[in-house]
Amino acid sequence: MKKIAIVTGASSGIGEAFVKEISVTDETLDEIWIVARRQDKLDALLALTGDKRIRPVKADLTNANDLESIGQRLSSGDYSVCLLINCAGLGKRGNLSSNAIEDVAATINVNCQSLTLLTRIVLPYMKTSEVKKGGGRIINIASSAAFLPQPGFAVYAASKSYVLNFSRALGAELAPQGIVVTAVCPGPVDTEFLGKATGGRETEFTGFRKNVVAQADKLAKASLKASYKGRKVLVYKFSQKMVHFVSKVLPTGLVLHFEQKLLKN
Numbered sequence: 001m002k003k004i005a006i007v008t009g010a011s012s013g014i015g016e017a018f019v020k021e022i023s024v025t026d027e028t029l030d031e032i033w034i035v036a037r038r039q040d041k042l043d044a045l046l047a048l049t050g051d052k053r054i055r056p057v058k059a060d061l062t063n064a065n066d067l068e069s070i071g072q073r074l075s076s077g078d079y080s081v082c083l084l085i086n087c088a089g090l091g092k093r094g095n096l097s098s099n100a101i102e103d104v105a106a107t108i109n110v111n112c113q114s115l116t117l118l119t120r121i122v123l124p125y126m127k128t129s130e131v132k133k134g135g136g137r138i139i140n141i142a143s144s145a146a147f148l149p150q151p152g153f154a155v156y157a158a159s160k161s162y163v164l165n166f167s168r169a170l171g172a173e174l175a176p177q178g179i180v181v182t183a184v185c186p187g188p189v190d191t192e193f194l195g196k197a198t199g200g201r202e203t204e205f206t207g208f209r210k211n212v213v214a215q216a217d218k219l220a221k222a223s224l225k226a227s228y229k230g231r232k233v234l235v236y237k238f239s240q241k242m243v244h245f246v247s248k249v250l251p252t253g254l255v256l257h258f259e260q261k262l263l264k265n
């Protein structure tokens with residue numbers, strides 16, 4: 001039986017950082033499936049790491065046939081999925097009324113629907129264990145945006161609330177099989193994400209967020225460590241732990257009021 005890891009969103013940013021980290025640190029895996037639409041980026045990552053265990057899997061996760069073909073690939077071999085990292089994601093800044101309908105659909109589709117469907121497709125192949133934490137591991141990349149409603153980024157923030165709550169519930173469902181589910185909640189991370197979210201208007205975090213921006217490689221390391229420890233949620237960096245705390249103690253209406261004020265400035 002081949003032990004494998006599957007990483008979505010592997011063509012850039014955090015997903016790419018996960019692949020590099022796993023490639024160097026996890027000698028137990030036989031194959032690492034790296035999933036994204038941009039084949040050239042996946043091939044470049046394979047060349048860069050020189051890791052012959054890496055298998056580029058070109059797939060548009062919003063496409064049902066592409067999702068199904070990942071399922072077929074799993075069923076055609078003798079695979080045990082030790083690690084699934086759902087990292088693919090996107091968001092578009094702006095009020096809903098100004099967002100393109102296809103961007104809204106893609107955000108919900110990639111961040112919520114495809115993450116859920118891929119997990120469902122992979123589950124029958126996931127390593128199980130009677131020993132607590134002895135089975136496979138799932139890491140879902142949520143965001144600190146999951147903690148609060150965000151005017152001007154409403155669909156994205158709500159989609160990440162879904163990822164966080166889905167992960168918590170799934171973790172409880174899978175605990176008897178020894179499978180650990182970890183939701184990762186970072187704040188701003190230095191990747192292509194912001195450029196895509198703003199249609200290229202902003203490519204670097206500025207203002208307050210500049211001081212709290214995280215590096216993808218460090219985030220990937222910390223996420224894998226949290227998953228090994230069996231953590232259910234990783235809120236990454238002190239600044240985001242503060243956001244989490246505030247979201248729990250302040251009334252949501254008050255937070256929304258401040259968010260609206262910040263947006264106007």
Ligand SMILES: NC(=O)c1ccc[n+]([C@@H]2O[C@H](COP(=O)([O-])OP(=O)(O)OC[C@H]3O[C@@H](n4cnc5c(N)ncnc54)[C@H](OP(=O)(O)O)[C@@H]3O)[C@@H](O)[C@H]2O)c1
Pocket residue numbers: 008009010011012013014015035036037038039041059060061062087088089090091110141142143144185186187188189190191192193194196
């Ligand atoms: N960067 C941040 O500030 C930040 C903060 C908190 C959470 N996050 C989350 O972290 C995750 C990774 O984001 P990132 O920062 O690494 O951004 P990124 O560099 O833009 O990476 C996004 C990844 O998602 C993939 N993807 C997007 N749509 C896809 C589709 N339809 N089918 C298959 N793959 C698709 C992209 O691959 P292709 O384009 O090649 O398909 C790419 O590999 C996302 O879930 C994001 O929400 C990011």
